Amino acid sequence: MCDDAGTPPPPPGVTRRGVMAATVLAGGTALTAAAAGTAAADRGMPGAGTGSGRPPRGGTLIIDGGTLLDPHTGRVTEDAVVVIEDGTVRAAGTRHATRQAAAAVRGRAATVRADGRWVLPGLVDAHVHLTTLTDAHRAVRLGATSVRSGSTPFYQDIALRELARWTPRRAPRMRAAGVFVTPRPGDTLLADPELAPLARLKDGVRTPEALRRVVEVNLARGADVIKTRANERAGSPDEDPLTQVYDREQLSATVAAARRGGATVLCHSYSEQGIHDAVLAGVASIEHGVYLGERTMHDMRRRGTFLTPTLAAMASLAADPDPVLAERGRLFLPTARRAVRRAFELGVPVAAGTDSSGGVIDPIGREIELMRAAGLPALDAIRTATTGAARLIGLERTAGRLAPGFRGDAVLVEGDPLADVSLLTAPAAVISHGFTVED
Template sequence: MRELARQVPGLALRLQAAGVFVTPDLGDTVLADPDLTPLARLADGVRSPAALRRVVEVNLARGADVIKTRVNERAGLPDQDPLTQVYSREQLAEIVAAARRGGKGVLCHSYSEQGCHDAVTAGIRSLEHGVFVAERTLHEMRRRNTFFTPTLTAIAGMIDSPNPVLAERGRTYLPVLKRAVRAAHDLGVPLAAGTDSSGGEVTPIGREVQLMHEAGLPPLAAIQTATTAAANLLNPKSRAGSLTPGAPGDALILSKDPQEDLTSLTTPTQVIKSGQPLTKP
């Protein structure tokens, strides 16, 4: 998708590719690249230092911009326990070290208190979800300049799930995560807005900004999580995310001042990409 977007730079979004998810069980993803097929023989999955390095190295060889991994199971699957830890701090450090050799950062799916702490102290670039992140870990994130991408929209979305397990997780997790976001902001931990979308469809970011505000961020700070902060997380060398000389020239034209009404972010009247309108007013 990133390469396709580069064929029409004046029209398509700029994308950062994470490649293959570094996870214990690659499943069908082992078919994504011929160089991954030897890992299919591993009885214990992608857990050894060599196997962890291999997945990262394949990603780097294929031009991945960032590396994505996990420390906990998923919250969005009712048969998984998101508090179960799948990688240790040592294993995560192996992933981080391999990524850094290629000049890349690591984004880490996380939920449990210990999992979050292990991921941060292993040297990740961003903590994704991070519902039960503890104050000690937030202080460590501030010291290391580790980003926090809470994906509040994804957690809130579980509340309306017809599955009772997911609905209960949403109701339980959302207030905890909002408190963590407020604590992170108060401590000066950099926050980035993310939607947890995947594939070819991306959930609009406007709702995430609203939830950041509901968690306690001032309107401008909430907006910045989706603009300058998000751009800095994905590419610190880029000038994307701001309207300044030399920046790419991307903008949303809104019907209202978003600092007065954040809901206007969900219904822009026009989208500007590289200085050119993509939609009619």
């Protein structure tokens, strides 16, 4: 029994004390909106203080020429025009169909010439660990204009989410997961004073009360989604990724706590039994899912549970200098590819996620490339990082397409990605919220 099981959840919003702890322990890279507002107020800046001021409007821009691909319909439009006003797409299609919208903004819009290039919506990375400004900027420059966090040690993703609202050129739009719901949180307990009582638990975060507490603290601090696990890590040679650490009952307790706060759960899973337990517990997505079995695939299809296989991370593991990890990667990658192909054939929704972290940010286009290599048709591989991933992370009405009402995010590539999806690993240009992203 958790010592504070009977206490109410922490108050909403970020405590100044928690902000200071996160900022110091993260090496100064994380600064939440609350801390930023306090600092601004101290300096007498306009709009300073939490709850005051609004982020600036998005950019007004015309993408002129180029070949437009709509992943939703598969339609290809040559010599297309995309009109973005205040960060939102107003028109996209043929030059004739967009002429009025283009004329309405012509005097104040920047223009990006796209002749000879293909134009796609900004890509979505459904599993990434961004903890620094440098990593966040690299992710968006490589085409990931929207992402879902796979958790961070000290709430850096929540801070980056707020930063992206103010400077979309520097960070992708973020669905934040806060801290990992895991049996042994270690130094992450220092991320928030409300987590400190959990340090007294002899067996770690395992009881329903302790699991609920971590979820409640995450939600109170502003997390959009909750990340938990069924199995140990693959990226540590001292752990066995087929060892299960949470059973179905424990996973169900986490899902129930998240749902009460209006959040979904993503679950790190490798073993067939761990995956099956997580699916039946009600998670929104299975992360990695190497040994996903066919019986569980049928359950996932019925429930609408997504598979986010993070193939790029497994490919990186295969190249690791540690022989244990390299062998693990060489075994996992082809196994995961077969699982992805069969899941797709059975109608399981699949989303792209790189699982990038620690200063090494893979382009989301690399995950698309590996989806294609796993056997998905090119358009469907692209959909895993556009319409599919957008649906998984709850942005299906604003991300994954360049259509009226969607956010003005785009990638431009030098050629036809339907013929060669590897073009998406190195976008020629990226537009985020109507602004051109610079190196």
